[in-house]
Structure formats: structure tokens, C-alpha cells
Amino acid sequence: MxxxxxxxxxxxxxxxxxxxxxxxxxxxxxxxxxxxxxxxxxxxxxxxxxxxxxxxxxxxxxxxxxxxxxxxxxxxxxxxxxxxxxxxxxxxxxxxxxxxxxxxxxxxxxxxxxxxxxxxxxxxxxxxxxxxxxxxxxxxxxxxxxxxxxxxxxxxxxxxxxxxxxxxxxxxxxxxxxxxxxxxxxxxxxxxxxxxxxxxxxxxxxxxxxxxxxxxxxxxxxxxxxxxxxxxxxxxxxxxxxxxxxxxxxxxxxxxxxxxxxxxxxxxxxRLRVLGRVDDMINTGGVKVPAGQVENALTRRPEVRSACVVGLPDPEWGQRVAAAVVTTEDVPVERLRDAVRAELGAAAAPKQVRVVDELPLLGPGKVDRSAVRRLLLGHVERPVADVQE
Missing domain, CATH: 3.40.50.12780 (ANL, N-terminal domain)
Structure with a gap:
């Protein structure tokens, strides 16, 4: 070799x-x-x-x-x-x-x-x-x-x-x-x-x-x-x-x-449409939410440059949808939640959102999802009391 x-x-x-x-x-x-x-x-x-x-x-x-x-x-x-x-x-x-x-x-x-x-x-x-x-x-x-x-x-x-x-x-x-x-x-x-x-x-x-x-x-x-x-x-x-x-x-x-x-x-x-990784499926309150779909809903917002969505342990929901986002301007977090809720339903709306300067990467263009989880776990925001209709 x-x-x-x-x-x-x-x-x-x-x-x-x-x-x-x-x-x-x-x-x-x-x-x-x-x-x-x-x-x-x-x-x-x-x-x-x-x-x-x-x-x-x-x-x-x-x-x-x-x-x-x-x-x-x-x-x-x-x-x-x-x-x-x-x-x-x-x-x-x-x-x-x-x-x-x-x-x-x-x-x-x-x-x-x-x-x-x-x-x-x-x-x-x-x-x-x-x-x-x-x-x-x-x-x-x-x-x-x-x-x-x-x-x-x-x-x-x-x-x-x-x-x-x-x-x-x-x-x-x-x-x-x-x-x-x-x-x-x-x-x-x-x-x-x-x-x-x-x-x-x-x-x-x-x-x-x-x-x-x-x-x-x-x-x-x-x-x-x-x-x-x-x-x-x-x-x-x-x-x-x-x-x-x-x-x-x-x-x-x-x-x-x-x-x-x-x-x-x-x-x-x-045509093949990739929804996300198998291990990125988030089970929140009994509803399965593909992380990739939530990321797409977030990045469709003009203020969001990139996003990474992961599932974090949650005592009430089993897992909560959490997101790290890079934005081009100040944007109220609730506006981002509302956009996801309107497109994908209440279960998919992130209960935790953190705005970051950049997403951690593994290689060219590949987001380090483990690092994002650690980042979000270390920044515990009070979860939103959202009803999953």
C-alpha cells in the first residue's frame, strides 16, 4: 500500500x-x-x-x-x-x-x-x-x-x-x-x-x-x-x-x-428523492419526522443559509426536533418554527433552535451531525410547549 x-x-x-x-x-x-x-x-x-x-x-x-x-x-x-x-x-x-x-x-x-x-x-x-x-x-x-x-x-x-x-x-x-x-x-x-x-x-x-x-x-x-x-x-x-x-x-x-x-x-x-439518513429519522411523540425534510423546510426560508436537524432525548416526547441554523440576517426563531409547522405539521416544528455562525463539518460539505448534537445538548433551550396536532 x-x-x-x-x-x-x-x-x-x-x-x-x-x-x-x-x-x-x-x-x-x-x-x-x-x-x-x-x-x-x-x-x-x-x-x-x-x-x-x-x-x-x-x-x-x-x-x-x-x-x-x-x-x-x-x-x-x-x-x-x-x-x-x-x-x-x-x-x-x-x-x-x-x-x-x-x-x-x-x-x-x-x-x-x-x-x-x-x-x-x-x-x-x-x-x-x-x-x-x-x-x-x-x-x-x-x-x-x-x-x-x-x-x-x-x-x-x-x-x-x-x-x-x-x-x-x-x-x-x-x-x-x-x-x-x-x-x-x-x-x-x-x-x-x-x-x-x-x-x-x-x-x-x-x-x-x-x-x-x-x-x-x-x-x-x-x-x-x-x-x-x-x-x-x-x-x-x-x-x-x-x-x-x-x-x-x-x-x-x-x-x-x-x-x-x-x-x-x-x-x-x-426520479430518486433522498429524504435523509436512516438514523436521522426522529421519533417524537410517536410521530416519525425525517430530519432532512425539516432541513429543507428551513433552508427554503430566504434568511436561512444552511441548517442541520437532529433528534435529542426528551423526557416528554421521547425525542425532540432540534436545529442549528446559519442565517443571513436576524430572524425570530418562532418564524422559523412556524414555517416548518405550516409545511410539515406541528410534530416537525423544531422545539429547540440555535443560530450559529457556521455548521461543523466532517469533510467537504458534510455536516458533522455528532458535533451538532453535542453543540445543541450543551445549549439547552427551554423546549417549546407545542401541541402535536
Whole structure:
């Protein structure tokens, strides 16, 4: 196994790219790690790089280990290439990519693979100091100066910052693949008004990046709903398991299907709609409330930039709906409760709301829900005496 540390600078991305291309061609398995991640050393130790690697593994994409036992997703050359080819087929053919997300995560790493298949070199935005709209604009100008199509991949937080900064170059891309987190309606409307070609995607490391674009599975990918409407996925893009975790592998990969941790439904026209995580279902007073739906109701408010909703222990209701929100202006908490109540009913209205400057993150665009729970538990607001009609 080859451990590659990449902090987002072009030199380290180039080193990672060489290692990944070598792995795709049968070379040593690559374990990419970000030295800026406080949990990186613990994840490296958990991956046991000195022990033999599971067969047919080109890349191991690790978790941060922040929410429990670290795990590494095993990805084969077949899965990585199948994902990259299907992405180009859906977007309009191979093109020039701008790398604007950390390459140690699957979304960024796939930009390297897609560029390889396209016979191009990705433009690398320097992420060593974080995501800066002015740096994106500069990298975008370089990307757009060469023949297209032109693509990039972002997470919602990055897209929001580009819109806030008025980065006009973003409108030059033929597609901006958006993943890593939910796509709030307010952000969607802002992107549409700015003329951005945003393609929302759903997927994870276990599917070698996004495998459902705008609710429609990529070519070769199948999606179904299992028990309790849990989303299940099959196809050539699938991982073949987890590093040194046969029990977890057997539990998650069954008869060619990957059992995700998400609950979903299909719209009238057959598109997949992700409702939220299985463990984010809140049972409050006997009513099951999907946290994701409450988050969507909150972020539809123009004053709410982002939101995270969790269930907290409550002596009366069993669990209470609690929310941490980032707002663009001062807004009465009761107005937010009323908006959720009007859309989803009294049971879904948050009994606890805290306005924060920003939501804690695990990785690019992924909210650290455990940290949000700790934050809200440490800020005990007197619960609202709400009648769940």
C-alpha cells in the first residue's frame, strides 16, 4: 500500500495523480490522506498500511474517523473507471476539469480519474488555505481558456460562496457536479438565476462518487428501495467492501447490492428523492419526522443559509426536533418554527433552535451531525410547549 499525503497544493495533487494512475494500471494500492485532517493519523493506523491489501483494490478511500470506528472503502480499477465513463456519458462527453475539492475524498479523486480518461490535465485550484472564491475564479479562467466541454465538481457550501462573491466565471462551465450534501431549494434558485449549469448528484465513496444525477441513475447503475425505504444501489461502480472489516462488508454488500444509510422515495416521473439518513429519522411523540425534510423546510426560508436537524432525548416526547441554523440576517426563531409547522405539521416544528455562525463539518460539505448534537445538548433551550396536532 502506498500512503500519499495531499494538502491541496498542485505539487501534492500531482504526486497523488501519478500514484492513482499507477494503481489503475496494476500498481500499489493508494491510500490518500489529508495532513490537515486532525484524525488522519488515527485513520492511517486503522488502515494498517503494512498488512496485505484486499485483492483487486486500486484505491482505499478512508473516513475521517470522527463519528466512530474509522473505515476504508475498497475501490477497484473497474469501479473507478465505470464511474468516470458513466459521468462523461451523462454530462456530454470527456472534457477539461477544474479540481476544486480535496482529492483525498472520492469527489476530488474522481476528477483526477475523469481527466485521465479524457486525455486532459485538470486545472488544480490551490486548496491548502481552504476554498477561496477569488482563487476559484482564477483557476476557472485558466480552465475555460482551453477547449471544452468544461466541468468542475463542488459541494453546496462552495457553490453558495461563489454566488455570494458574484464569481461570474462559474457560469462558463458546461456542468457543475454538486455533491456531498443536500441541495437546498434556495441555493438551487440562486444558481438558476445566475445561469449556472448545476447537476445535483447523489452517491458516496462506496459507489465511486456520485451515481445518481438529478435523480436519474447513471448508465449501468440500478437503484431500488429496500426495507423501510432504505436506498439500495447496484452496478459496476460499487466498492467491493471495507478494509479489514469482513463483518461490515457482509452487512452492507448483499447479493450485488449496497445498502446505503439513506431513506428515499421515487417521484411521479421516477426520479430518486433522498429524504435523509436512516438514523436521522426522529421519533417524537410517536410521530416519525425525517430530519432532512425539516432541513429543507428551513433552508427554503430566504434568511436561512444552511441548517442541520437532529433528534435529542426528551423526557416528554421521547425525542425532540432540534436545529442549528446559519442565517443571513436576524430572524425570530418562532418564524422559523412556524414555517416548518405550516409545511410539515406541528410534530416537525423544531422545539429547540440555535443560530450559529457556521455548521461543523466532517469533510467537504458534510455536516458533522455528532458535533451538532453535542453543540445543541450543551445549549439547552427551554423546549417549546407545542401541541402535536
Amino acid at each position: 502506498r500512503v500519499i499525503w495531499s494538502d491541496g497544493r498542485s505539487e501534492s495533487v500531482a504526486e497523488l495523480t501519478r500514484a492513482v494512475l499507477d494503481a489503475l494500471d496494476g500498481g500499489p494500492t493508494v491510500l490518500p490522506l489529508d495532513p490537515r485532517n486532525p484524525a488522519a493519523d488515527a485513520v492511517r493506523a486503522a488502515m494498517r498500511p503494512d498488512e496485505p491489501v484486499e485483492p483487486d483494490t486500486a484505491v482505499i478511500i478512508p473516513t475521517s474517523g470522527s463519528t466512530g470506528r474509522p473505515k476504508g472503502t475498497l475501490l477497484s480499477t473497474r469501479a473507478l473507471l465505470a464511474s468516470a465513463r458513466a459521468t462523461h456519458a451523462r454530462l456530454g462527453g470527456p472534457g477539461r476539469w477544474l479540481l476544486a475539492t480535496p482529492p483525498c475524498y472520492i469527489g476530488g479523486l474522481q476528477v483526477l480519474v475523469r481527466s485521465h480518461l479524457a486525455g486532459t490535465t485538470p486545472v488544480v485550484m490551490d486548496l491548502s488555505r481552504g476554498f477561496r472564491p477569488e482563487a476559484f475564479a482564477e483557476a476557472a479562467r485558466e480552465t475555460l481558456s482551453s477547449p471544452g466541454p468544461h466541468y468542475t465538481a463542488l459541494v453546496p457550501t462552495q457553490l453558495s460562496r461563489l454566488l455570494d462573491a458574484g464569481v461570474e466565471e462559474a457560469a462558463g462551465f458546461d456542468a457543475i457536479v454538486l455533491g456531498g450534501a443536500a441541495y437546498p431549494d434556495d441555493l438551487r434558485h440562486r444558481a438558476e438565476r445566475a445561469g449556472l449549469a448545476v447537476v445535483p448528484s447523489y452517491g458516496m465513496s462506496e459507489t465511486a462518487s456520485g451515481c445518481v444525477y438529478a435523480g436519474v441513475p447513471l448508465d449501468g447503475v440500478r437503484v431500488r428501495l429496500g426495507d423501510d425505504d432504505r436506498i439500495e444501489i447496484s452496478g459496476a461502480v460499487l466498492s467491493h467492501g471495507y478494509r479489514l472489516a469482513p463483518d461490515l462488508t457482509a452487512e452492507s454488500f448483499v447479493d450485488g447490492w449496497f445498502r446505503t444509510s439513506d431513506v428515499g422515495t421515487f417521484t411521479a416521473d421516477g
